[in-house]
Amino acid sequence: MPNIAMREALRQAMVEEMRRDPTVFLMGEEVAQYDGAYKVSQGMLEEFGPDRVVDTPIAENGFAGLGVGAAMAGMRPIIEFMTFNFSLVAFDQVINSAAKVYQMSGGQYACPIVFRGANGHAENLAAQHSTSVDSLYAHFPGLKVVSPATPYDAKGLLKSAIRDNNPVIFLESELMYGWKGEVPAEEYLIPIGKADLKRDGDDLTLISWGKPVHHCLKAAEELAKEGISAQVLDLRSLRPLDHDAIFNAVAKTHRVVVVQEGHLFAGVAAEISARIMESCFDLLDAPVVRVTNRDVPQPYATNLEKLVVIDPARVVEAAHRVMGRA
Amino acid sequence: MPDLPVPPPLPESPLPPLDKAGLLTLWEKMLLIRRVEEMAAKAYTERKILGFCHLYIGQESVAVGAAAACRPEDRWVTGYREHGQAIAKGVSPRAMMAELFGKATGTTKGLGGSMHIFDKSVHFMGGYGIVGAQCALGTGVAWSLKHLKTDAVCLCWFGDGAANQGAFFEAMCLAQLYKLPIVFVCENNFYAMGTAIDRQSALTDMSLRGLGVGMVREQFEGFDVEQVRQRMSAAIEYARAGNGPVILEVVTYRHRGHSMSDPAKYRKPGELEEKKKSDPVHLTEARLRDLGAGDAELEAIRDRVEIAAKDAYEFADASPIPDPADLYNYTYAPSGS
Structure with missing residues (x-):
């Protein structure tokens, strides 16, 4: 079984899902030309082009809201927060829009979106780049919150998150992007909600x-x-x-x-x-x-x-x- | 200092002016919105409608003129003063009133209430309660309309109060950068809740905010429904043709308080009376009379509207409340594989 890094497992999940479903796209800061701040999306621009691997300005609240609207209107965005610290700028859109719109619309508009990125501390990044947001997001009904510990789980769970019809907060870790683990070559999914x-x-x-x-x-x-x-x-x-x-x-x-x-x-x-x-x-x-x-x-x-x-x-x-x- | 790069002016409308029959249709819609909302105000005082209830009375020409410029497949995203826009877009007054009453037959089954009217069947994608946030949502809707290769446009509504929110500015930046098919419509009704326009913004034409991102902009008065239809159409067709977004400021005025609990003591003496001279329902009626509409014709429409508004109230009143067993059924959408 191939032994690959977490960042590669995450990339495989996104690439496979984007090949499978043309409505899936990746959007965020530095995800395209720069290949991702942590190189998770390396090479994806080349395969999918700038309409599906999309660099944004530094406007987290704006592009998180854009993702929610795009999800309501028939696409499946993956919104990358360079780190989840910056998701706090977009907290309103994640909580007030993404988590609530299915209920507020009486079940008319689902919001199939993944918000993913690095969560928690890395090393020597001080107060504003080390926040763990698990408890903040887990508080809210309407969201799903996923936090994998291995490349195998990361890939299988991210694929499930992209296919889910609800907003999924997908918590990664800067320190873990280089950690390796066995990931099978053949396709698999891991259901959300199973320990x-x-x-x-x-x-x-x-x-x-x-x-x-x-x-x-x-x-x-x-x-x-x-x-x-x-x-x-x-x-x-x-x-x-x-x-x-x-x-x-x-x-x-x-x-x-x-x-x-x-x-x-x-x-x-x-x-x-x-x-x-x-x-x-x-x-x-x-x-x-x-x-x-x-x-x-x-x-x-x-x-x-x-x-x-x-x-x-x-x-x-x-x-x-x-x-x-x- | 270099000159500000000014985007081109909005072109002329592709639409020919309305004839009498066309204008009668719009007048009927405006009247319907007014009477449905007056009925809602009555129901609010009877405590049949609870919570917040923000009325649109005085602004009807804006929503109705916009709807007349749209195709059915165009999407609307808006704020919480959305009853008029909902009816203009085609939401049934019955279902909307039932929603205000918190009934199972409401647009969102009693889950959303006055501020969250949604009707997917007419592409009315919601009233939202966080001021300005809908601008980013509308931008995302436009993203999908473009990338799913549709010809539809998103109309994104907000008020002058929202034009100070960061979400609005970020949405404009993104929409212009990605050349999305969206028209931002700022209804300037002179008050952000109780704060007058010149007390909340140094620049009182909010469409000028678009210049900072290079967006085509225009400000116009919205009391004449035909004028609204023409300028909206120009903007919507510009966006539909793939030219990118437009921002409009439509000058209007709300006759009621911010919400049902607001006596609007912040208005200057005589201001409301002065503004009521440009009441869009009355202006259009006068225009119809100029075009030859007679009392009988107008009365017949009034009667029809009265029946529809009463019918909405009675339908809502007689409808069942939501089934408690349904409480947990709308937190998560079902997911397949």
């Missing part, structure tokens, strides 16, 4: 999505050396959320750590722990523990940045707490 058990285990479950899944896998290795068997559940989608997978994991291990990039307050990790508490409190042997970024805007200096972001050691520490070994 994936990335590592099996008996003593506790580490629940995560996106980049921190890898911290969880490393933490599970460390824990195994201590004789603690941790399983890693990758949610892959936040909306819809795979409740069954979460509750089955609680029923099996009775101890849970939720690992979420971004801030602690009112985050998706809080939502997951509340749902576990509401639905399967009696199955828990310990309170759910959350691991998130520290509750400050991202600092620039390397030493401070490392204090803020999640690493495997913090996941291990949280695992010790739910195991009663802290």
